[in-house]
Structure formats: structure tokens, C-alpha cells
Amino acid sequence: MTFGAPSHRIESQLTAAARILGIQAEFIHLPGVIICSFGEQDTGTSETHFVRSTGRLNLGALHKLHVVYRSVLHDELSAKDAADEIDILLGQGPIYPTLLRCIFAFWLAVLICPLAFGGSFVDMWFSGLAGFVLAFLQIFVASKSALYANVFEITVSIIVSFAARGLSAIRSQIFCYTAISSSGIIGILPGYLILTSSLELASKNIVNGSVKMVYALIYTLFLVCPLSYVFFVQT
Numbered sequence: 135m136t137f138g139a140p141s142h143r144i145e146s147q148l149t150a151a152a153r154i155l156g157i158q159a160e161f162i163h164l165p166g167v168i169i170c171s172f173g174e175q176d177t178g179t180s181e182t183h184f185v186r187s188t189g190r191l192n193l194g195a196l197h198k199l200h201v202v203y204r205s206v207l208h209d210e211l212s213a214k215d216a217a218d219e220i221d222i223l224l225g226q227g228p229i230y231p232t233l234l235r236c237i238f239a240f241w242l243a244v245l246i247c248p249l250a251f252g253g254s255f256v257d258m259w260f261s262g263l264a265g266f267v268l269a270f271l272q273i274f275v276a277s278k279s280a281l282y283a284n285v286f287e288i289t290v291s292i293i294v295s296f297a298a299r300g301l302s303a304i305r306s307q308i309f310c311y312t313a314i315s316s317s318g319i320i321g322i323l324p325g326y327l328i329l330t331s332s333l334e335l336a337s338k339n340i341v342n343g344s345v346k347m348v349y350a351l352i353y354t355l356f357l358v359c360p361l362s363y364v365f366f367v368q369t
Contacts, residue, residue: 137199138191141330142337154207165345191326195223232273239269239321246317253313264294264318287322291357294318324350
């Protein structure tokens, strides 16, 4: 959950690991929490633990974690050694430095602007600047302030939309409002959340899938509202 694992497979993977380790356990996965129940049939007692975790997609660490999981299931690694390796993974920082991550966000917005939103050569660079600022605020401000993290996406979309509106108001009309505002916030769109919720609904996990799908739709509406408001004001 910390590294953004596909949530529709978490229960089955935990059950398989418990079976290999000879542990009598049951798992229930809810959005943001896993309920683990360890019981003994002889005494009829059980011990329940609630594991809460929130994180973002980290494909590198997720791959390493899956390698550890497979090693335990194939008896290539003991549970104690696997737990130590997982602790090391949880303590590791990002693979790429902060500045490089902001540069990646810059080029993501630059490339997506003409390819997906029909932006011009001039629109590309202002979209990239918006993506750079978005990544900077996400890394340095939102991650360190729980209060600001709750309104981070809304404030960023408002800033980008007003900046794009100001550029499009230039009389030469060389800037496209839609291209700049849409590609500038591409880094916070809930694409992966939509994907995981669709996979959960396909795997008959109605509770998690429906909750995440509704959240993703409402989250998208929150991002679109400032853009739509500024666009209608402009027209």
C-alpha cells in the first residue's frame, strides 16, 4: 500500500503468504487500511490488527518488494530476512533527486501539451513551467504540511488556470488557454486511481472499487471547477 501496489491483489497475496508460512490468518482490505485477523482453531481465539498506510506510486520499490515476496513464497528467503529487507525499502528515499523530479515534471507537461491538447510551440514551455511549479510545491510544501496537503490540488489548479487566463488575454492571441491549463496540471490527475478502481470492480471487489471510483470522479471535478470557471469568465 505504501508503494502503490494494485489493491485488487493485496488480499490474495497476503493469503498466499500466510498459507506458505503456515499461519492461520484472514485479511480484509478497505481503502487505506487492512484488517488482519490471526486465529487459532484449537483455542478458538483470534488477534486482530489494523494496518493503516497511505502512499504514492513507486514502481522501483514496488518491484523490489515483489521480488522479496516471491522469494519468500518459493522458500528462497526466510521471513525474518524478508522483513529486514522490507524495513530497508521503507527507509529508502526517492531514487531521483528533487531537482531531477521537477525537471521530469517539466518535460512531461511540455510533451503532453502538443500531443494531447493541441498546444503550440510557445504553449509547450509555459505548460512545462506550470508542471515544474506543481512538482516543486508537491515535494517541498505539500509533503511537509498536512494542512496544506488537503488543499494542494485545488490551489495549484487555481494558480495554473489564472496564469493561463492571463496569457490567453494577450491581444496577439498566441497562447491557448485550454492547452496550457490542462497540460499544466497533468501531474496530479488521478489516472492511476481510476485504473486501480476499475481493476477492483472487475475483480468483484465492489466496496473498494466503488469508493475509489467515486473519489476519483469528485477529485477530478474539484480540479476542473477552477479551470471551467475561468474559461467561462473569459468567454
